[in-house]
Amino acid sequence: MANAPKERRRSRRAEHVQGKLDCRLPAARIRDISLAGVYLLLPDPPPSGQDVKLQLSLRSGEQIDAQGVVRRLELGRGAAVEFTELSPAARALLVQFLSLQFSETGKNEQN
Secondary structure, eight states: OOOOOOOOOSSOEEESOOOEEEESSTTOEEEEEESSEEEEEOSSOOOTTOEEEEEEEOTTSOEEEEEEEEEEEETTTEEEEEEEEEOHHHHHHHHHHHHHHHHHHHHHHHO
């Protein structure tokens, strides 16, 4: 039996995020998000290497503005975007949001 590939992510990611995404990419939705970036579900992803501007709207009503670059894409499915610009305030909001997501996930897994 082959070994599973080694995890290369630097940051823990939250899946099934309860937030919405507004960006210049039509019909984009968040699959998962971390402090390093976000995976966007969209039918026609931008090419690898393209810069994108994102505005993430959290359940709390707060917004996170970020810039990123497409690092990996899956045609017809989506794109992995690495954050390249995230203000300290936006990063703090994202840390708080992810902490809440992880604590809720832990509670759900215990039930």
